[in-house]
Amino acid sequence: MTFKSTALILSSAMGLSFSLQLMAAVSETEAAKLGNSLTPMGAEMAGNAAGTIPAWDGGLPPGGERFKDPYADEQPLLTITAENASKHKQHLTEGQLALLAKYPDTFKMNVYPTHRSASLPQAQYDYARSNAVQSELVDNGNGLSSNTQEGVPFPIPQSGLEVIWNHMTRYRGGALERTFVQVPVHANGNFVPVKITEKMSWPNYLKEGSTAKDDNILFYFVQQIKAPARLTGNVLLVHEAQNQIAKPREAWVYNAGQRRVRRAPQIAYDAPGTASDGQRTSDNLDMFNGAPDRYDWNLVGKEEIYIPYNSYKLADRNLKYTDILTKGHLNPEYSRYELHRVWKVEATLKEGARHVYAKRVFYIDEDTWQAAVVDHFDGRDQLWRVGEAHQMQYQDAQVPWLTAEALYDLQSNRYLVGSLTNEEGDGFDFNARFKHSDFTPQAIRRMGKR
Numbered sequence: 006m007t008f009k010s011t012a013l014i015l016s017s018a019m020g021l022s023f024s025l026q027l028m029a030a031v032s033e034t035e036a037a038k039l040g041n042s043l044t045p046m047g048a049e050m051a052g053n054a055a056g057t058i059p060a061w062d063g064g065l066p067p068g069g070e071r072f073k074d075p076y077a078d079e080q081p082l083l084t085i086t087a088e089n090a091s092k093h094k095q096h097l098t099e100g101q102l103a104l105l106a107k108y109p110d111t112f113k114m115n116v117y118p119t120h121r122s123a124s125l126p127q128a129q130y131d132y133a134r135s136n137a138v139q140s141e142l143v144d145n146g147n148g149l150s151s152n153t154q155e156g157v158p159f160p161i162p163q164s165g166l167e168v169i170w171n172h173m174t175r176y177r178g179g180a181l182e183r184t185f186v187q188v189p190v191h192a193n194g195n196f197v198p199v200k201i202t203e204k205m206s207w208p209n210y211l212k213e214g215s216t217a218k219d220d221n222i223l224f225y226f227v228q229q230i231k232a233p234a235r236l237t238g239n240v241l242l243v244h245e246a247q248n249q250i251a252k253p254r255e256a257w258v259y260n261a262g263q264r265r266v267r268r269a270p271q272i273a274y275d276a277p278g279t280a281s282d283g284q285r286t287s288d289n290l291d292m293f294n295g296a297p298d299r300y301d302w303n304l305v306g307k308e309e310i311y312i313p314y315n316s317y318k319l320a321d322r323n324l325k326y327t328d329i330l331t332k333g334h335l336n337p338e339y340s341r342y343e344l345h346r347v348w349k350v351e352a353t354l355k356e357g358a359r360h361v362y363a364k365r366v367f368y369i370d371e372d373t374w375q376a377a378v379v380d381h382f383d384g385r386d387q388l389w390r391v392g393e394a395h396q397m398q399y400q401d402a403q404v405p406w407l408t409a410e411a412l413y414d415l416q417s418n419r420y421l422v423g424s425l426t427n428e429e430g431d432g433f434d435f436n437a438r439f440k441h442s443d444f445t446p447q448a449i450r451r452m453g454k455r
Contacts, residue, residue, distance in 0.1 A: 046128035047160030048371035064124030069400030076315035086277035100391030148248025164224035165302030180210035189282035194332030225444035259453035284421035292376035402435035
């Protein structure tokens with residue numbers, strides 16, 4: 006994405022006198038609230054009336070140790086169990102209530118004091134301010150206008166689609182390489198970790214910088230499986246589109262067994278997710294990704310919900326996966342919940358569209374635009390899967406992001422966990438920089454050799 010209007014470039018080159026007029030997302034008056042009554046990313050600056058959510062004071066400053074827990078000495082304010090869940094249901098999602106009811110003897114939610122720890126580089130705040138008055142949805146909401154700068158396009162959202170686009174485009178360091186495990190956990194508690202390395206880059210962070218061929222690229226993505234042996238060498242390459250109607254996502258896979266690269270247009274929507282043992286769809290990764298065109302998106306409004314937050318305890322490098330992954334759900338001793346304001350968005354499958362999820366209800370953190378909890382319903386309108394994103398502030402890189410994402414299947418009693426890095430060293434390298442040539446079919450052929 007070059008963040009310049011292609012139409013304006015063409016008109017200038019042709020000596021034409023007209024200019025492209027884009028409808029501003031909000032007025033200059035509304036945008037002036039950013040950094041005043043609203044945070045630079047569009048959250049409410051003030052705390053809540055009850056005093057249980059504090060005002061945002063800038064978040065954790067940059068430069069701290071990545072895995073050092075700034076809140077390690079705190080004790081839970083309360084513990085929610087199946088027995089007392091009804092007293093707290095105004096701050097719980099339907100999916101969380103279902104988890105408490107399904108595992109009454111083992112699942113609980115330890116609720117700690119709320120800390121609005123999120124902070125981002127000043128450049129991201131500047132981009133959000135510019136985007137507020139110039140970014141718009143195009144092609145019925147399935148793409149972003151070409152003058153959209155990186156990061157959050159709609160810090161003051163007016164619709165459910167704008168909120169979900171904020172989640173999909175939020176800042177994740179610009180470019181990164183990470184090694185983590187994805188673990189399908191069986192109903193009996195058994196599991197085999199799948200070790201994965203990913204590379205991701207937004208065009209502006211490539212070594213060559215953004216070029217004309219990046220005009221419709223949101224980011225480049227490569228995913229390589231390192232273990233177990235039966236999956237080692239398989240590689241996925243994605244060119245994620247900014248407007249998937251103008252040009253859909255392009256994907257390729259290298260199959261180590263066949264030793265060939267092939268296009269993979271099926272890597273989207275409800276196709277089975279990579280190495281997930283059928284426990285997630287392709288668009289479940291990162292809680293939601295890809296084209297939003299199969300759903301109608303309704304912005305319900307703001308709610309105060311207990312969501313996973315400041316999950317440093319879960320990221321502890323002294324923990325083993327056997328400590329974290331227990332039968333039925335993550336070990337609740339290592340989960341931390343806090344009360345935060347979230348945007349609630351309901352996505353309902355369009356008539357005539359196909360997807361295994363007929364409805365999804367998103368709870369998206371106002372400070373980070375990270376989808377924190379997602380409830381998934383099947384075609385019978387029955388609650389099926391519950392997704393939770395355990396996030397923390399990566400202080401050294403000034404990036405709020407995942408330390409684990411869990412997807413619980415209430416029908417099969419299985420669950421899937423991704424993004425765990427406890428046994429993988431630092432896990433994330435936010436200083437990684439790549440070339441265009443690192444995100445080509447030829448590159449994944451070289452990577453895929455066992």
